[in-house]
Amino acid sequence: MMEIVALILLCLQLGAQASDFLFTNKPIEINTSTFATNSDLPINLINNLLEKCSNKSLEDCDMCSLCQNEAFCRQKSKKPSLITSTPRLMTTLDQTNMSPYNSLAYLRSQIDFTCYCVPGYTGTYCQIDINECLSTPCSNNATCIDLINAYECRCPSGYTGENCEIDINECDSSPCNPEGGQCVDLIDGYYCNCNAGFTGPTCLVNIDECASQPCMNNATCVDQINGFECNCTNTGFDGLLCENNIDDCLNVNCQHDAACIDGINSFKCDCHPGYDGKFCEIDIDECLSSPCVYGKCWQNSDRQSLARKYLLSNGSANFKEFAEQILEISLKINFNYSNSAGYWCQCEPGYTGTYCEMKIDECQSSPCGPNGKCIDLINGYRCVCHPGYTGTTCTQNINECQMYSPCAKNTVCIDLIPDYSKATKSGTFYLDGYYCDCSNLNNELYKKNGNRDVIYAGQNCTLKLNACQSLKSKCQHDSECQSILFNSTEQDIMCLCKPGYTGKYCEYSTVFRMDGTYFVQQQIEALNDSLSVQFEFKAKLSIDLF
Template identity: 25%
Template structure:
């Protein structure tokens, strides 16, 4: 999609505009072209898990000074019909008013995880395989009685249906008809549940709600819940209670009985915004002295509420109100004057002109405003906007508004905006206000604009497996942190013959990055970048690094860069910089991996390395992995083909790992004592002791013992 902006300013203070993606929950899924405003997805999106994209876009004009504004954009992700339907067992509850049925009573399509489908159904037979004549399918899967009069009660039958793409499935449908008349409606009350839709109520709460209401009335009473209706952000439920001996119960009886179960209803629905015996009339319903009257009305329209196992069908029932207005007023709520110019609302001799139920004042030359109440002048001449804000006159000239600079807010830009309240950073991240904007300082193992992402922890003998690499072109990037001087990052191989095979490998050898590839009938070509484990600047120092290896046919290159913010930001390495870049040409351009999986971070077994000597010089990675990208597309590390020993989070202190700790019983002393050298093994530490010290801490003195083997 393409974003477009408009600006009331004249050129050159308007277009061209620049667009920047500055926030939102799903910024990682899209890219935004700065000048054209073209918004594209950066990877495939599964609608079942991500039905909407929420983005925050900043638009900047070409004026001087440049003005910026931010807009929230919601993108609805359309569904694909890619999942087969499943059989459905559904009961249809139909309330019929005055024994007349109008139109369809239910949609009996099969269960389907997709939201779209070209559903088609047909009635097969009843459960005893007898033909069904009482019902028909009008279109799609819409069920309709063949007669407008009330059918006999109790029907069960089989329905065959599909989504227009996958195979038919057979569902079981039962239909129950219940009578409803004016007497029932006149003896009803309305229960209103705020922040609830009728479909969610039917699917999750209906049956338990009925049980609670039944427990509040006498055993001889019959509960009648005959309407569910969505009203704005609430659901209205129409309820009546009848008694075989006493007729319909009074509204007072129902209100008192149901109110005793108010706490149980609140607990069931997890809400306190429930009104028993709701009446739409209150003191503010009718304006200007109007009198409010309320009534429950039944309309000809059919209201169908659908859930997986229950369909609730009834006529449209609304609890309406009507205002009887006092003289001079009209409108649904008596909020409009019959003649808005009587008496004349215009001041200072202004002439009133009627515009429907509204008016417009024609003011004298020296007056302005809705009522000619203001003296005409330059309303922005006093520079009312603070902190560099720009003053703009409103369209009617009666007021002004301020365009604030980033970092300020308020009607006159008088307040400093604190973008860190509330804290937008997740998982304990620290928000740093930049004025304008903010930045999240994430805890160890977390990254992302809002610390919403986590790195993966690779333990000893761990690995992940993904589909094989492309045979001709490989662009591989790995962002990681480790203290292991010899670690395998990427390995993909083909079928071996005579101890050789096609392969590609990326690894760390003696603290340096190594990228190798070769064929079953060619020599191995390797690139090496780095200063080695003996250097304090090697890539096995526990800090975040990014290794990028490319192979385009025979041409190969390798680069290494340092990263920060748990691997979220990496420096650039320019081609030709020998400190971080190397390239070469190999003997073969096309490799065949024979569909063997790409291994990340280690080996599933030692056999491939033993059968192919000389291809790799390390075994596995012990450390953290931020991300792996293949040909510009990030691998989903949460969903490998196979994996072992990999944790979804990687917790390691950025202050030095286990060697930064002291002795457990004496934290003031270093872990390996005053004479030992601590060796960081990522999750653990090992002490290297000099003579004559030995074992865990170099503070323990051991005598030297020499042993000699003697044949017996």
């Protein structure tokens, strides 16, 4: 009774009716735990097995063919003819409603066999692939791929390991410049935390702090890690940025009171005129070119030279004590290098000028006066006195009248003081520093003779002039004849004309008439003296004069 109930329950479980089974006289025992569901095995595989096991002529009903996936099978051999009932017989009553799976369940109850699954499979027939991913072995949101007796974790970026449990340390490959920064591992990445002075994705770029040109005054900027250094060498500057001009004059000794002028990496000694050299140490020898023509050249570069110049310019001639005077005065002179340039020439006697190039003309001051000729000498002069004068400077008049008594009797001897070169008067000569005035002698003759036909002239009034005795008749219009001397020895006459007449012989009248309607031209001889003309006439004119 219990078996029937069990069978009915089985039928209800399998969705079949109890009338679907063909019962034999021998009861059938079915182990329901070995029943397969509709999805366990392929239907074609079941049908093939049922086909074989329904053939009673076969020696064995091979249930091991049901083992899947290379499972190992153990089965007690059993011929189909020994099976109490075959599925084929079981389906003769109602073949359409008899499920192959139910028949398979029956066979399992008749045949003792076991499928031993290879790792990774399970189920009665090892038909079920064990899903190892069900235990969620993969970490970190990895994708689990079920495999045969295994699984594979497909890790998201940044993870590794069998179960993706290992965070990949991207810093292991040392992507960051070890000198430039530290690697910080991230999920599926990293970043480089750069040290000061470095930049770039891998801190490989050393920041060039020199790019902004911080160094001044053409200094060389040397880039360093997180900094820079200014190389001020040969720039003349110092300081962090080479911003401070080095005082190059600090240890410089400019000589001869020269001022040191600081430059850029240099200095200059500003020499006073007359000095040269980098340190103004050279006293320029202005005398080297021998500028003094007639004299000795002295430089102005020391006190003693200036003392010498002072003494000479002040007329000191005490040469015996000259050296002592120079020493004494040099101590008192206010010497200054600013006016120590140049030189001065101590001229030889008789010369002057900046370079003693000019001979002193001692005659320029006219030391000989008007009574002599000055001949210039070197450092002196000589006077050549005119006749009638003597002495060093021809200032002493020679009184020829007293010394020689040169004039004739009844004449006056006049000594020429100081100018013996007066113009000659008629009959009088100024020669040899005296002249003889013949007037008294000639006046006596005029009184005696009543005429001037004979007179005396010449240097000493000893020359008798009597040209009028033979030439008197040439004087016209009642003019008076006077004998004269010319060219020292030749005689001639001079006619003393009356008013209204002129000419050498008074032959020309200074009065003329105009008759008719024309001009009358009157010729007169040119005179040395000025001529005044006086017109006196009466006329009645009908036309203008001009």
